[in-house]
Amino acid sequence: MILAQAMPVKRIAELIGEHDTRLWRVLEHYVDRAREQADYSDLRQLGVDETASKRGHHYVSLFVDLEQARTVFVAEGKDASTLERFKADLLDHGGRAEAVEEICCDMSPAFISGAESHFSQARLTFDKFHVMKLLNDAVDRVRRQEQRERPELKHTRYLWLKNPERLSAQQRLILETLCPASLHLKTVKAYRIRLAFQELWEQPPALAESFLKKWYFWATHSRLEPIKQCAKTIKKHWQGILNWFQSLVNNGILEGINSMIQAAKARARGYRTVKNFITIIYLISGKLDFRLPT
Incomplete structure (x- = not known):
């Protein structure tokens, strides 16, 4: 898991003589399991931004706990429905939409609409x-x-x-x-x-x-x-x-995470699927507890 945070999966596969598709299945298994156990009940300040998943108009939306500096959710696309999907995921991880006090995002009409519809009590600050x-x-x-x-x-x-x-x-x-x-x-x-x-x-x-x-x-x-x-x-x-x-919130933390994500994508020369990309985002910026044996 540590190697995959710093090195492309394909390169790791070459080093250990294994096919990279098998390594991706292993990574996805542990990331999904760690996310199931993650607790987001203390999320109060939320940063939202999009990042390119591949060339062209292909994006994922990042949802970051600004106080903990960790990615808590990644959604395909950058429309208003991403906020609805995040709200559902937050509930699954012990959080409540009503507990989110601050949302920081750009002036995207989709993000604004989603925030007003699903987090109406939160104060919206434009980054x-x-x-x-x-x-x-x-x-x-x-x-x-x-x-x-x-x-x-x-x-x-x-x-x-x-x-x-x-x-x-x-x-x-x-x-x-x-x-x-x-x-x-x-x-x-x-x-x-x-x-x-x-x-x-x-x-x-x-x-x-x-x-x-x-x-x-x-x-x-x-x-x-x-x-x-x-x-x-x-x-x-x-x-x-x-x-x-x-x-006094801004997305400086989120921009730093975004830069880290894009650097990983550049090292890997892109990802075969959006699922692979999302897995790497959680791996390098989700601060997940994998509870691996030592």
Whole structure:
């Protein structure tokens, strides 16, 4: 079991002279048995995200106990029914939907709908990393549109997506040459709007909504269509963004688990079936007690 957490099953099979399909059956048996015995009665903070199971539009949804930093459920797909399936699985493991106090997810309509239908009492917080990605995507769309007429913006994509303190000395120099007001670059304006939004997370809770209202007015009057569209999306998800100031939850733990899962998938060069993929996810991130003989 330990080997399978760090090495592709196919490689283990080659080392021990066994067919990998037999090893997968053994792994699935022990993972399924350990999950049957798992107790999720203390789950209070839930993180939800999707991860790609294979190339193309094939996903599984991850449900993570944010306090225990463990994957408690994996569902095929990323629609609203995944929340319903998780609720049923939670009941099977000693948990109660009513006991879940916080849910953190991206702004996926499917996840929102599922959370509201099956965990209506939980406070829904939109993950701030996904909110910032929304802003970054808007800035990048402004840059792509503008660089057709302003060739000096070519090859500058990451200058606008990184925080200033993470830029190299050379990148900071290039940024400084593009920022003077005399150049009238729309991308610079979009970048400053993004940086301003980022200051939201540093506001005292009592001032957060007032700050966000001022930012929203600026963004919607920016005359930059991608920024205006982004601001309207933020308005639509207003309360879930502001809920962060009470819950302080984010999916940083889940993103770390997701990275670990994708690294395992890359080492294995993909998995033959979704069942195999789900088994590996539980194995490396479920913190299961396999109760193996020593």
